[in-house]
Structures are given as structure tokens and as C-alpha cells.
Amino acid sequence: MTRYLARRLLETIVVVFLSLTAVFLMLHLTGDPVKLFLPTDALPAQIAEVRHRLGFDQPIWLQYLRFVAGAARGDFGESLRYGVPALKLLLERFPATLELTGWAMLVSLLTAIPVGVISAARRNSLTDYVGIIITVTGQAVPGFWLGIMGIILFSVRLGWFPTGGRGTWEQLVLPTLTLAAYTAARFARITRSTMLDVLSQDYVRTGRAKGLAERYVLYKHALKNALIPILTLVGLQLGQLLGGAVVTETVFSWPGVGRLLVQALLNRDFPLVLAGVFWVSLLISLTNLLVDLAYAWVNPQIHYG
Amino acid sequence: MNELIPRRGTVRLLALLLMAVLLLAAGCGGSSTSSKAPGGTAAPAEKPVVVALGADTRTLLPMKIVDMTTYQQIRNIYDTLLTRDPKTYALAPELATSWRALDDKTWEFKLRQGVKFHNGEPFTSESVKVTIEKILDKSWQSHYYTRFEMIDKIETPDDYTVILHTKQPSPILLLRMQGLLPMPPKLLKEKGIDELAKHPIGVGPYKFVSWTKDEKLELEANPDYWAGKPLIEKLVFRPIPEFSSRLSALLAGEVDVIQNIPVSAVEQVNSSGKARVESVPSSRVNYIALTNFKPGPLSDRRIRQALNYGVDVDGIIKYVMKGHAYRMAGALSNINPEVNKDLKPYPFDVAKAKALFQEAGVDPTKLTLTMDSPQGRYPMDKEVAQAIAAELKKNLGIEVKITYNEWGTHLDKIVKRQTGNMFLLGWGPALDAEGTIGDLAVKDRTYSGFAADPELQKMIDNARPIVDPVKRKAAWDAIQKKVYDEAMWIFLWQQEDLYGVSNRINFTPRADEEIEMWRATYRK
Numbered sequence: 001m002t003r004y005l006a007r008r009l010l011e012t013i014v015v016v017f018l019s020l021t022a023v024f025l026m027l028h029l030t031g032d033p034v035k036l037f038l039p040t041d042a043l044p045a046q047i048a049e050v051r052h053r054l055g056f057d058q059p060i061w062l063q064y065l066r067f068v069a070g071a072a073r074g075d076f077g078e079s080l081r082y083g084v085p086a087l088k089l090l091l092e093r094f095p096a097t098l099e100l101t102g103w104a105m106l107v108s109l110l111t112a113i114p115v116g117v118i119s120a121a122r123r124n125s126l127t128d129y130v131g132i133i134i135t136v137t138g139q140a141v142p143g144f145w146l147g148i149m150g151i152i153l154f155s156v157r158l159g160w161f162p163t164g165g166r167g168t169w170e171q172l173v174l175p176t177l178t179l180a181a182y183t184a185a186r187f188a189r190i191t192r193s194t195m196l197d198v199l200s201q202d203y204v205r206t207g208r209a210k211g212l213a214e215r216y217v218l219y220k221h222a223l224k225n226a227l228i229p230i231l232t233l234v235g236l237q238l239g240q241l242l243g244g245a246v247v248t249e250t251v252f253s254w255p256g257v258g259r260l261l262v263q264a265l266l267n268r269d270f271p272l273v274l275a276g277v278f279w280v281s282l283l284i285s286l287t288n289l290l291v292d293l294a295y296a297w298v299n300p301q302i303h304y305g
Numbered sequence: 306m307n308e309l310i311p312r313r314g315t316v317r318l319l320a321l322l323l324m325a326v327l328l329l330a331a332g333c334g335g336s337s338t339s340s341k342a343p344g345g346t347a348a349p350a351e352k353p354v355v356v357a358l359g360a361d362t363r364t365l366l367p368m369k370i371v372d373m374t375t376y377q378q379i380r381n382i383y384d385t386l387l388t389r390d391p392k393t394y395a396l397a398p399e400l401a402t403s404w405r406a407l408d409d410k411t412w413e414f415k416l417r418q419g420v421k422f423h424n425g426e427p428f429t430s431e432s433v434k435v436t437i438e439k440i441l442d443k444s445w446q447s448h449y450y451t452r453f454e455m456i457d458k459i460e461t462p463d464d465y466t467v468i469l470h471t472k473q474p475s476p477i478l479l480l481r482m483q484g485l486l487p488m489p490p491k492l493l494k495e496k497g498i499d500e501l502a503k504h505p506i507g508v509g510p511y512k513f514v515s516w517t518k519d520e521k522l523e524l525e526a527n528p529d530y531w532a533g534k535p536l537i538e539k540l541v542f543r544p545i546p547e548f549s550s551r552l553s554a555l556l557a558g559e560v561d562v563i564q565n566i567p568v569s570a571v572e573q574v575n576s577s578g579k580a581r582v583e584s585v586p587s588s589r590v591n592y593i594a595l596t597n598f599k600p601g602p603l604s605d606r607r608i609r610q611a612l613n614y615g616v617d618v619d620g621i622i623k624y625v626m627k628g629h630a631y632r633m634a635g636a637l638s639n640i641n642p643e644v645n646k647d648l649k650p651y652p653f654d655v656a657k658a659k660a661l662f663q664e665a666g667v668d669p670t671k672l673t674l675t676m677d678s679p680q681g682r683y684p685m686d687k688e689v690a691q692a693i694a695a696e697l698k699k700n701l702g703i704e705v706k707i708t709y710n711e712w713g714t715h716l717d718k719i720v721k722r723q724t725g726n727m728f729l730l731g732w733g734p735a736l737d738a739e740g741t742i743g744d745l746a747v748k749d750r751t752y753s754g755f756a757a758d759p760e761l762q763k764m765i766d767n768a769r770p771i772v773d774p775v776k777r778k779a780a781w782d783a784i785q786k787k788v789y790d791e792a793m794w795i796f797l798w799q800q801e802d803l804y805g806v807s808n809r810i811n812f813t814p815r816a817d818e819e820i821e822m823w824r825a826t827y828r829k
Contacts, residue, residue: 031717035751039371042751043451053446082363083370092518148549155557163554164545166520253545255519263360263546268713 004304008292012285019281020274024067032056033268037080054080071278077271079264086275090257096166097256100249101241103176108184109234113223115184116191120199121218131188138185147178147251164253175252179245183237190233194226201225227298235291242287243280353523353539354810356820357551357560361519361544365505366498367486368440371448376484377820378522378542382423383486383507386414386433387479391824394588394736394816395642396483400428400508401467404482409474409772410457414482416465420531422489423506423513430461432487437469439488439498452481474770476777480737510535510823519544526823535823537810555580555805562812562820566803568627568684580807585814586631587802589733590638590741591683593676593693593795594754598722602672607665609792613651615658615703616696616795625685625692630798635789636742638799640816643738643778645785650796655700662701670702675725677708679715683731684800690729693795719752728754731800734817738781739769746788755793 034051035042051057054077055066070077076086112135119131154174155163161173198204199222207217244258253259257279264272296302362378363370388399401414420428437459440447455475460468471478489506505513510532511524522542526535543560545551552570554560556577566574571582595612597604622630631639634648662669674697678690687709694705708725710718718724730752735741743765748756757765764787768780789796804814812825 030714033713035716035720036713039448042448044749044751046451047751050446089518148553151550151553151557155559156553159557163557163559164550165543250547251550253543253547253550255517259546260519266713 001304008289012282012289015285016278016281019277020071021064023277024064024274027268027270027273028060028063030268033080033270036268067274071274076275076278079272080269081264081267081272086269086271087279089272090260090275090279093255093257093260096254097242097244097249097258099166100172100175100179100245100254100256101238103172104179104183104241104245105234105238107176107180108187111180112184112187113191113230116188117195117218117223119188119192120195121214123196128192131192135185135188135192138181139189141181143178143182143245143247144251146181147174147248150174150178151251164251166255171252175245175248175254178251179241179248183241186233186237187230190229191226194229195222198222198226224298228295231291231294231298235287235294236284239284239287242283244276353541354537354562354822354825355541355543355560356562356822357543357545357554358564359544359546359548359551362516362522362542364502365513365516366502367488367505367507368436368449369445369447373818377818379486379505379507380509380819381511381524381540381822382505382509382513383488384420384509386482386485386487389483389736389817391813391815391821393642394640396479400487401482404479406476406772407468409770410471412469412471412478414467414469416467417531418465420508421529422492422508423527424489424492426489426491426506427464428487428508429464430467431464431490433467433485434459434461435490435493436485436487439493445498474772476770476772477737477739480740511540530823532823536826537822540822552805555807558807561807561810562822563805564802564818565684566805568629568803571803574805578808580805583804583806583812583814584629585802585804585816586638586640587733587800587818588638588640588735588816589731589800589802589818590633590636590735591630591686591689591729591731591797591800592636593797594719594724594728594730594745595792595794596722596724596726596728596754596756598748598756601726602667602674603726605665605667606791607661608667610651611658611661611665611669611701612697612795613792614654614661615701616693617653617700618650618795618797619653621689621692621696622798625688626798626801629684629801629803631801632798633796635785635796636745636793637738637785638735640799641736641738641741643736643781645782645789647782648785648789651792658701672702673704673706674727675706675708676727676729677710677715677718677724678729679712680709682712682715683729686729689797716752719754724754727795730754733800734819736817738785742781742784742788743769746784746793758791761787761791 032051034047034054034056038047038050055063074087078084079086079089082089115131115135119128122128151163151174154160162171165171204217204222207221244256244261246258246262248254249256249259250262257276261273261276264276296304358374358377360374362375363372364375365379367379367383384400386399386401387396389395390397400417400420402417403415405413407413416428416430416433422428437453437456439445440449440453441456443450455471455473455478456469457472458470462468469478486507488501492501492506510527510530512527514523514525516522524540526538528534545554551560551563555563555574556579558579566582574580574582595603595609602608618632622628622632632650633639634650635645637644676690676694678686680687690707694707697703697705706725719728719730732741732745744750745753746755746757746761747753747765748762761784764780764784768777768784771777771780802814802818804812806812809828810825811828815821
């Protein structure tokens, strides 16, 4: 187990390193960002000075080596826009993203799993069709559209919830639901399809034949065996969301990691973008690892040696 | 995997999973319960007035970063030495009550007396001195450095007089005093600049309360403000990056002021019953630069003039801009106090344009030009670029190929002189001649599109040091005439800035995009 963990952690480091390298090179292909951060009347000498100070006047391989050396110590440099350490800026935003992700995950799991199980149990019934329609819609409708429609209906027309910002529970409702709509749809669909698969197994028929209550068959026998694909998806989704729900955070001016990174990209704030890539790739790798470990917990036949 | 036999209670497992998520959420949700709900039970008059901007302030420090969104916010905490009159936009007193040139290189400013910083420190000539010294301290890396570099020596003969010596005659110094936000010297000395970065202390109409990055900047009225306590008690700046969210927040009554309402949304705001659109002719000018860094058709003045004659600018204002723009004749807008009023816009005259092409010996129907345009940066920018290309095709037969750039790329291409023959750009706040033509008509300036001809270059060099206001005006008038005759750009218009303002307040927008909330009032 320890060896397995060590190997996986090493892999994580390699993945993060490769992502950073790729993004570093791509960013530098887009040119030099310095001018965007200086006033329009900055003189060439001033621009040259700032480029020099930030190291943009050095050959790319040297910039890369310096970047790697810094990144290894967790130092991604100062954000060009805000003039404060990039990673610190990012970590300050993380609680907001964690809060939104947590609630969205909770809401989606609480709705999606029962919907998926019921849909599967009553396959081809009206309930199933309604469930399918809702989940397909939830997955197909783009998040920004859903968010803006939510704002127009619930904030502008009805005045129930604020249009955005963070601080009160009211401000949490619309972004949570917007984010949950998409994840819940995906969870419900995978729950339904794996449940259908499991319900056609012999032991389920045996369970029913020996007179077990249907509820018991569904939740105790079937769902548990359907959990592995669900868990995989939950893990993937969680990793992505913790890296910032880009669209939802932007639409609802939620001060999270995703919004910060979009702004950083638009502003070509290289250090901040790289710190963001580091953070997102690290989170995704780690949640994947956690999911793999959870498999062994859900299914004792899986061993990591 | 399917032959697995369940061992543990699935329900328990599910519950554990959910609890984990719940804990995760509760752990970070805790902080949110302690913060106060907006509005709610408070009396309507006490509900803070909220200004929503597209971005957060980049710093709370004055004189550090040049950035309009930042200035719009901290300007409410700090006062400036000179301001611009809200009607004429001529320089007007604020913390400096009077000023004069003692000679070509020496300027005297008399300061307002009895003014106090928010921490009680008196405002004196020392504050001005320390602030300028801080800007000139290279290690502080202020963006404003180049704007104050001409200052050689600062004298403070008494508490309310500042004498500035410049290295060369630099009348532009006066313009620099507009936007000079003095910092408190005692605080700087005792606690350092980092303290000021965390908790700004100015002499302005609003006192700092709190700043949560990317969430809000909270201010409260300064009861001791020298010009009287502002009527709006609590002021909040909120960054809302997405325009449709900003608009929704205005229509839902959550915010009171937003900028840059697109022409297409004016009706929606005005008919909402919650807010209205207030407009102001902006000092920001929009133009099509006609580049001639490399030899080509646009190196010929006659062709540049022909392009001006060949585009129906008034028609574009009417149909594309829906009337929300003001035609300008030369490079300066009509609101610029230094505009040459004798210039008249190039008339729309296709025959004249064709004649000029013939004179230049170029067949416009065989000419292909390239143009760069940003999209979404200026009102209707993409549509304007298309309209101009269509006009040139229809009227003169010129083929125009447009490249639309993302904003950063657009600037980068201009700086590196990699644009097509033409590019669309806006410039502002532009309230003086030197800061506009002096930057945009001079070959080696960052955003110039024009390899100025030697004569124009010389005229500009000669005009920069003229201190005498009458002679200065005459020199810059002549330069504007020259720029007009040279047809440096396809001269377009000054934008109209459209603000959405909630119906509970009165707010007058300014041509220079400053947001002076201390002048706003509650509506009865």
C-alpha cells in the first residue's frame, strides 16, 4: 500500500510538472504581457525596465529554468496585475470555491442518486421518462444560460435571491443550483445506467426470489455494486469543480478560483495562470488518487499492493 | 466487478459520503453566516449605495498602479491637488487653491488650509513633498514615475506652499497635479507604505471601512470632509466581471451605478422602473489609425485624405451607433479644452475622394487594405470596423480585410507595429492636446500608429516646453491643423458613455470616467 501510494504521488508530481511545462510554453507563445500592465503612456525605457525586472528579456530556456526552480519551492512569482504572490492570491480564493463546490456536490448527490435509482427500478415508466427528460436537459443546457435565466427569473422578476456576490446564504442558492444542475444530471444518468446493468444480474433475481423487500434489494444489494462508476464520476467532477467552476463563478460574481483564473487568462497574468494550472492539476490528480483508494474501500476485492 | 457481494451497509456508506460533503461545505460556510445581510431590515436611506465595476481595484495604494478601475475607486478616498471642472473640464482647484508659474521651470502651488487626513494628521505641503518623493523613489516601482520624472526639486517654504522645480520647461506638470493624491507623511514615516496599502488614509470624502478582494470595497462618508460631509453615507464598490450580471444586479435593485450600458440595452433599463440611463459625451476618442511605418499606399497624404472623404461617418453614427457618439473633426474631441474649434469634419464626398486617388495615381478598385479591430472593447467596435470596410468597398471599391483581435493581442500588435494598414483604437480620458497627439502622432511612442513626418514631429517637440498659455494654445492649434491636413487617422468620434443609475439616487457621470460619488444624492 505504501509503495503504491508513493508511486501514485510520484506520478502526480510528473503530471503536474508536465502540465506546467506545456502551459508555460503555450503562454510564452502568446507574447510578452508586460505592456498590458503598464499605463498607455509608458515610455519604452519603462517597459524595458519592467521586462527586465520580471525576466521577460531573458531567453526562454532560462526563464523556464527559473520558473521551475521557483515552482519547486511553491513560488510562482508575483501576479502581474495585483503585485502580490500568485499562489497566495489563489489560495485566498479557495474557500469560496470549496464552499460552492461542497454545496453543489451535496445537492447533486442528494437528488441524483434517488432519481437514478428510481428511474432504473421503474424502467420505461412515466417516472423514468420524466427523469430522463430532466437529466438530459440539465446536461444539455449550458451553465451560463441557466445561470442568467435563473438571475432574470429569481432575482430580477421575483426578487427572491441576489444576483451574485458572496456572504449570505441567499447569495449561495442560485450558484449552487446552477452548478448542481449539471453535475446532478450526469450523476443521475450514470446511476440509472449502472443500476440497470446491476439489476439484470443473477443475484438480484435471487434476492427478489427469496423474498427480500424491493427497497432492500435496490439500495442494499444493487446500489452498492453500482457505486464504482458513480464514485469515479464524482471524483472527476469534484476535482474539476475544486479547480474552480469557471462559468458559474463568473456569472454570479462568486469570488472563487475559477473566476480568478479566467480573469488571469484574459489579462495574461502569466504567474497567476501558472499558479492556477499547478493548483488545478494537483487537485485533479489528488482527487483521482482518492477515488482509486475509495474503490478498495467500496470493493474489498480491489487491492493495491 | 458485478459479481461482488456487498459487505457493509450501503446506506451507511452513502450517509458517510454525504456527511463528508456536508462537513466540507459547513467548514467553509461558517464564515458566511457571520457577515451581515445586505439591506434587509435597515431603513432604505441607510442601505449602502453600490457601484458595480467590471473589475476589482488592483491596489488600495494611490500613485502606484495606473489603472482606471483602480483610480475610480480610490479617488473617493483621496483628494487630488487639481481637478477638472465638471462642466468645462478645465483644470480647477481642489487641494491646491491656486497655482502659477514663477518662471519656465518653477511652479508654485498654494494649498488649502485646515484640511485633515482621516487619521487626524493635518494636510500640509509636507504631504505633497513626501508623495512626489515616493513616486520618484525608483525602488517603489510606481507606474507614475515617468509622469513625474521632470521634477527636479521640491521646496516647501511654509506649510501651505509647494514650489516645484522641473528639469526642463514642462507645462505638462500642471496636468500631472490632476490625479496627484497626497498621502499622510506621518503615517508613512511611522508605519510604512504597507500599512497604507492595507488601510488607506486620505483626505477625501470617503473613509475606508473594509476591502475583501474580488468581493467589495466598503467606504463611509467622512464627517470632517473639507467640502462638507457627502450625502451618501455608505458606499460600496463591487466587482462584477460579467456584463449581463451587472445589468441584472441593477435591474434587481442590488446595485446603483453601472458603466458602459450597450446601446442595445438602453430601452430595457429605462423601461424597468428601477433604473435609468444617464449619458455623457466621453472624452474618449475612437479613430481608425492609418499606419505608415512601412512604405505603402497610406504613406501618401492624398490617399489618407481620400479615405476620410470616402467614409460616411455621420451615417455610421446614426445607424450603427444609434446616435450615441459625437463626431470630431480632428484628433481631439469637442470636450477637450484644447480642441482647435476652427477645424470642420471632412465632408462625405466620394467624388473628391476619387479625384484624390487619381491624383495619387492609385486605382482604388485594385487596392486591398488590411485592418485590425478589437471586439467588445469599445461601443460597437466590431460593427464599426465592418461598416467602415463596407463604406470603402461600396464608395471607392477598396477591398478591406478585417482581423478581429482579443484585446491583449490587439494592443500587442499595435505596440509591435504588426497591425494591418489600419487599426481601430480608442484613447482616453483625453482632455489635453499633448497627452493625445503627443503620444499618438509621434513615431516612437508606444501606441502611435503614425510615422510622423519630420515637420509635424518638429512642431510637437517645439510645443511641449511652451509655458505661456496663449502661445501654447496657438502651437497646439497649429499641430491639430497639421494632423487634420495630414489625415493621420480616419477621424471618427468621441464616444457617449452610458451609465445605468438606480432610481433611488441622483448621479451625474463625467466625461473623464471618474466616479465622484460624493456629489451623488438620494432622490426624494
